[in-house]
Amino acid sequence: MARLCTKVFAMTEHGERYRVKCLSCGYEKLVSDLLSISLCPRCGSVLGVNHSNNVFRVDLMGRGVWRYSSLLPSIPERISLGEGLTPISKFGSVWIKNERFNPTGSYADRASAVIISYIKSCGWSLFTSLYERDFTKSLVRYAQSQNMQCRVVALGMNFMDIDDILFLASKNIEVSFNIDNEEKPFVRYANPLTIEGLKTIAFEIYESGVSAERIVVPSETGLLALSILKGLNELRESGIDINYEIVAVSLKNSSPSYLAGVRDVKVVEIGDGEAYEALKNVISKGFNTKPLSALSIYVAENFGKAVAVLTMGFKTLSTRSSNVKRMIIEVLLQEKRPLTAYEIWKTKPVYTLRAVYKALKSMELANEICFDVVSKGMRKTKVYKLC
Ligand SMILES: [Zn+2]
Known part of the structure; x- marks a missing residue:
């Protein structure tokens, strides 16, 4: 049975609806469920929640991403497994924001905390999620921490990461390959709540006070870069004077689709040969990470005065x-x-x-x-x- 969360947890200036706005072209719409919408109908980029009053305030009692609840949608059930506040440290000449220190070792945990809190607040105990590498694993862990059931829909086994397949099988998760089966509530990686979670990286970089001029972000789709841009814009609207350039790094011929037409993000594409050399270099310095994260360190070193966001790493810490x-x-x-x-x-x-x-x-x-x-x-x- 199709279900829709029609609960808006706080009265907004638009009554019982949220205003969402395209992070690329500015298209706006009022919605009552933040998971029922996906991409911008005008340009195909992503939609973010538009808050009416941006005030940056750190909530010292808030766990995980809820430390920044003043700039997150007001959700009554606030779930956290301790994501966020990841270390930022010097690596050679650049700063690294190391997201592998999140509970499941991935930046996606920030998004999962907000999404699972929202789902729980809507009163749902079962949802379906479209498979996305790294994201699905994190979402399942958060769902299981709340005894929620998560079904996964994937395009095909060959589109899935082998570690993720093993993880889902070991957790006895139902995986279906019928993608027409969009049973509600349906969670895609690109949704306004993911952006709300991921933007907290910008708040932490600001709070750390590191001296840098740019933030370098590994980008497959561009969603993370847009989320960090949204976070920085909200800090500015709160009256904080910061100015970071956002550099999105991708492999050649796979330019991040959501960034087409976004002026405030600089896209840098690296060819395969150069990318492989960059990965070798980063590994030789003792960092074991995914190729795109290694590339962001490499690009940060080349630009200088930069923070590179390391979205995840292979090393698992207890x-x-x-x-x-x-x-x-x-x-x-x-x-x-x-x-x-x-x-x-x-x-x-x-x-x-x-x-x-x-x-x-x-x-x-x-x-x-x-x-x-x-x-x-x-x-x-x-x-x-x-x-
Ligand atoms: Zn748009």
């Missing part, structure tokens, strides 16, 4: 150790002063002191945290700070 790291970053952001390992542990004693020491050591080695050595009484001790 969830526990990435949670400790996230807690450390959270405490340092909150306290706004250098802290010793003991002080960090004492502020939020959710893990053992030993786990905090261990996480700090590994963050030190990966240049994900900076420290000073200071004298405390008769002995010297390290105080940690964000780089």
